[in-house]
Amino acid sequence: MSGLLDRPAESAGGLSVYGADVVDAAGAASTREALLRSDVPARLAGKDPTLWGPDAEEEARIRLGWVDTHRRSRELLPRLAELKAELADLDHVVLAGMGGSSLAPEVITRTLGRPLTVLDTTDPGQVRAALADRLERTVVVVASKSGSTVETDSHRRAYRQAFLDAGMTEAEAGRHFVVVTDPGSPLAATAAEMGASVVLADPEVGGRFSALTAFGLVPAALAGVDVVELVDQAEALADSFGGRADNPGLALGAALGAAATVGRDKIALVADGTGIEGLGDWVEQLVAESTGKGGLGLLPVVVESPTSPGATGPDVLTVSYGGALAAGVTPAGGAPVDVAVNGSLGAHFLTWEYATAVAGVVLGVDPFDQPNVTESKDNTNRILAAGPVSETPSFTSGAVEAYAPAGAPGDLPGVLRWLLDGLGDDGYLAVMAYLDRFADADAAELRALLAQASGRPVTFGWGPRFLHSTGQYHKGGPQVGSFLQITGAVTDDLPVPGRPYTFGELQAAQAAGDRQALAGRGRPLLRLHLTDRTAGVAELLDAARRVRT
Structure with missing residues (x-):
């Protein structure tokens, strides 16, 4: 966004939010003004459990301790x-x-x-x-x-x-x-x-x-x-929570909610390089699990850099985050950004929590429950008890076994293209890798490659870590997702002491349990199993590079 820093920032406690007013003004009516008419800032600062409706009140009453x-x-x-x-x-x-x-x-x-x-x-x-x-x-x-x-x-x-x-x-x-x-x-x-x-x-x-x-x-x-x-950084910010002005949490939450009401319900999270490391992954779990339910929600998309594929789009709100912007520095290095959030880490935590709760008010969802999280867990337990179901691959390419629906192409670039073609104009792709996030780290390069090939938002999550993050959104949020699950052969398994299964068996059951949960929703799902992880990751990356755009 040109001139983002030329407009007044909403600041308190050493944290500033830029651009939120422009996002709010893009709607038919001001989301922020509607929140103020309902006295949301003071009510949230006072831990009012009625903010999210009667169905959420019981849960909210025991989940608002984060405010202080x-x-x-x-x-x-x-x-x-x-x-x-x-x-x-x-x-x-x-x-x-x-x-x-x-x-x-x-x-x-x-x-x-x-x-x-x-x-x-x-x-x-x-x-x-x-x-x-x-x-x-x-x-x-x-x-x-x-x-x-x-x-x-x-x-x-x-x-x-x-x-x-x-x-x-x-x-x-x-x-x-x-x-x-x-x-x-x-x-x-x-x-x-x-x-x-x-x-x-x-x-x-x-x-x-x-x-x-x-x-x-x-x-x-x-x-x-x-x-x-x-703790000091959070304390310095907290007094702004009840304010009608100079309340960066309110500004950010209103912007997130306002964007969703006009169809911009994917939030690209971009580090601007000014001192906050890895916050996008934390915001992803906070926002996705808090808002993704009842067919609604905001989908965070953590991107590698401001210029990475998927950082912008017609249904994407681009939000950069960092420490303090020095004079002459532009958010995200000058790349297009809608909202910039800059400040100390303690203030970031509290601001994003407040903003997520405010966005829940706008969307009409309870930010404190997670109604779909147990589904994959229950499936996992059943699979561990009964044993894995034998499956036959649709085709094999080198070190990659593909498990795809009938009628899907029989080659890696083709089947990836088939998956991307199902995204449409409002869909997203979730890449879910049940692998070692250090030894198999190159697999994460798939996110940008597939975002480039599809022109749509693509998320990447390490399993089972993402089940405690975007997993709720996948099942409870808007049903427009397509899913690429990647599993890998285990050559040196490890027992779980005192349990009748190994870590490898638990990992496989978690992947299978999540597949069951996703398949039950009728969404496109492709599983690629790496019989040799190193060779398989290399083949996948090569295939992704060859997917026609």
Whole structure:
């Protein structure tokens, strides 16, 4: 957007939002004015659970703690300092968590340059690599709000067994764990049995809104982040929440909602290179899981750079994010941007949470439930109990087996073109890779290649990580998605201690369970299985480059 920075910004607490007023003005009527007439800013600042309608009121009443949880988090700070000192000899921090429990700490540590190993996968190769890394110096933060997350429980079991196999006593192994969970959860009881340290989280904050609770702060503090600064940054912004002006959260939320009402319901998230690293992945899970339900929702699309395919489009709102823009700097390096958000990381977290809640008011959805998340989980459990169903590939190309509907082309470029042709003018493609996001990292290049070939928004998610993020949107949001699932052969599996399955079997069951959930909605679905991961990824990338535009 030309002249984006020439217009007044909406600023508070060290964070500014540019361009929101122009987006709001593009609608038939001002979304922001409608929100003000309903007194939404003051009501949200006051934790009014009626904002999202009577059906959402019961859930909202116990999920609005994020509005001021940063203030309560100050009570954690002495405990975190003590914990850091007690575990000073354990300088390799591993975070076992999914969704909001892992993405916020990953953003914090990446942005502030502190090392953190995030384990949010069931891929046996990735799990095995983590277990082999500095085990004697490792502290494992096991983070689960419910205390029953299967991936996190599996990680806890694997690390505990690894510590014991390394010759540690039960008590010594327990010292290598810090558990973050809600009061009264099953994990809290398990932690007591293990002799692990426990930090209880704010029970009135849902997982995807939990960046400034113990879920975000504990692993970050252990990794060496000065988390006091994050809390201070949020505190500086929070007083703007009830305001009718100088309220960047309201400006951003109104812009997101206003864009959706005129058909711009895909949100391209672009880092502008000014100091905030990886925030797009956290915003993706927050916005997609909060708004994607009842056939409605905003689809975040995390793009690699401001000039990457899919960063713009007729139904796309392009939003850049970063730290402070210096004089003469343009958002996203001068690429077309509709809205720019710049400020400190703590303020970013709180602004996006507030804006997502406001967008939920505009869309008429409850941002605090996730009605479709359990569907794939239930399918996974049934498959683990009954065993996998035998499938025959439609065709094989080198190291790639294709599983496609009858009538689809029998070659890789052709079947990819077939999938893209089904997108239409309002669809999107979701690439879902049940692979190792480090060893198989090149697979992520598919997103830009397929966006270029289709001219449509394309998302990329590592499975099962995305099931705790965009997975809700895939099933509950607008049914205009097409889906490319990529699975890979497991050559060196790893048992899940105390369970009758391996990590590889769990990963395969999760992929199959999600396929069942998606297929039941009648949407285009293609599975590509890599019999050799390295060769298969290379073949896929080559095929994607050869897809005709």
